[in-house]
Amino acid sequence: MQRNWIGKSVGASVKFPIAASPKSSPKERTSESGPNNQTSGFGLPASDFIEVFTTRVDTIFGVTFMVLAPEHELVPSLTTPEQKAEIDAYIAQTKKKSELDRMADAKTVSGAFTGSYVINPVNDEKVPIYIADYVLAGYGTGAVMAVPSGDQRDYLFAKHFGLPIVPIIDIQNIETEADPTKEGRYINSDFMNGLNYKEGTAKVIEFLENKGLGKGKINYRMRDAIFGRQRYWGEPVPVYFKDDLPHLIEEKDLPLILPEIDKYLPTETGEPPLGRAHDWNYNGFEYELSTMPGWAGSSWYWYRYMDARNDQEFASRQAIDYWRDVDLYIGGSEHATGHLLYSRFWNKFLKDLGLVPEEEPFKKLINQGHIQGRSNFVYRLIDEKGAGTNTFVSHGLIKQYKTSELHVDVNIVENDILDIEKFRQWRDEYKDAEFILEAGKYHCGVEIEKMSKSKYNVVNPDDIIARHGADTLRMYEMFLGPLEQSKPWNTNGIEGVYKFLRKFWKLFHDEQLNFRVSDDAPSKAELKSLHKIIRKVEEDIDRFSFNTSVSSFMIAVNELTDLKCNKRAILQDLVIVLSPYAPHICEELWEMLGNKAGTLSYAVYPKFNPEYLVEDEFAYPISVNGKMKINLNISLALEAKEIEDFVLASPEVKKYLDGKSPKKVIVVKGRIVNIVL
């Protein structure tokens, strides 16, 4: 995602000489363009050329016009007297359009002819110069060489203004739209004719370089790089103005602190809020009134966290060398292109200055998913006149009726079944509502949307905590699925987690719910259950897979319940392992087990002992031609050849062999046996 945002494009920069027009001599143009009359990198006056950036310099023989952004600095000097009215009108029209309109309006073709021409450097053809708002002043040079046969925007523009469209590649199909292909061989391209894309590009760049009119170039585009904000909350910029020129304030006067102001609004004259400050100046000189954007601080704040009370420097070298970088960054993917990109950028800068040790600021990044809303609907019956009635049709039956869909509060719906009584109480207008039911129940429709009050799909966690407790909510959030996945909030499965916690509690209690834990030595099976979960949770935490841990806890508690296990030696360790997932209930049980209250967080995580998990037999799946047929219990002490003999000799397998001898037998010890017939 960041690659896309940086916007690297590999291409070439090409200069198109402006054709001398009889009505405006080069001299006049030079005087008009004033400060632009500098020499360019090519050793010629900049204003005698229009420079463009292109990623397809190979298509230069297909150029049939040139387009400048309306804001381009050469527009006034290029406009001939006959075209002045049209150009002025067009510029006025684009200025009126907001940035948003311009984007929304992307499909409408508009533009105006300046009356001037440039010379195509490869074939000396005169090419008309237009202006159009599809060319952006802020990107490249604000000018494009238009190749209507290869670029769709140029194509539409050419069609609209009746400009020629010249095919330049033999296999190009340009009947209905532009064809940007790189396959095929060049035509209508003079010295490039017959060459392919790679050869042609090299050749044309060589040609332009020899003439001093072009060179290969890589363009970058950095968005949102503006560093000033006209608002109060932000770091003030340590700059003052003297004779209208900006100067940095002395280092000894840092940090510059935000001044107090009466209200956080622009001044009456339209200055930013800092303009309201009284006596806020630098030795009598005015400060810059903009403040820094949010990403100024967010691009390096983790270093400040390392040494927050340091009033001498942003953080001491000692602190930075100790903490170095951020081990794990968890955040939403909406930060991937903004905050996280700039953070890397700043960090590389700080590294180059030798102020920080690491090239990259974050070791690991996780984008957590978003919880979406899950809306429920009821379906109101419509009468012949098209008016809504007070009768509601269950979702499965709506095809048989004419209905309109209405959002219903998800808090009066359970597992998509509407609580009819609560619905009647929900709003006065529904108090006499009638229902057409399916098997006695009203089924609601479902849709995934943003969580929003207007959609009545907002679920308040407090309600869930009141009903099931904070541990249930916490575990259910983990149980829902992988951390990185977005999904709708849906409490349909919450009962399972709630039941699990009660079952867990019951392990420590007898049938009358008296606390009862035994000090007997644990059995092999109990130790196996415990150590399976110790290992599983350790692995799962390492890969941030919390949903699978919760499942495994359920398995462990189910097994221990079946074993009727109430042994301290097992349960105390289980409490420790479960405590990050269900801290409240575990803290309670920890204390009941006789430990000092509040010390569970300091308990040592139990040590996994693989010996308890050692098996001496394994139920090998036996497959025939890759398809699983049966399981055979075989000692794990046997080696591949012995396993093969055992399997082929067993009567259950002989049935599948049908008297034939197998072509091949694959044995993977401890995993599988596959017989190929």
Added chain:
RNA sequence: GCUCGGGUGGUGGAACUGGUAGACACGCAGGACUUAAAAUCCUGUGAUCCUCAAAGAUCGUGCGGGUUCGAUUCCCGCCCCGAGUACCA
């Protein structure tokens, strides 16, 4: 258009590094306990076919190919959904 995710039962999801697809949970169905309900417990639950039953067979991880003894997993080509972004030459 581009970039990044994702597609597995009725549902949320599991499957380590190519090795028993559907763990765990919800829902549903049936049963036990109960005057009843709640709670709790037990059994079943991918689809199709076959059978009185037991058992069995075939298909099955978005679609089409490929590699492999073996593919949800690897490769090639598509389709669909979600998020972000966009006249960027």
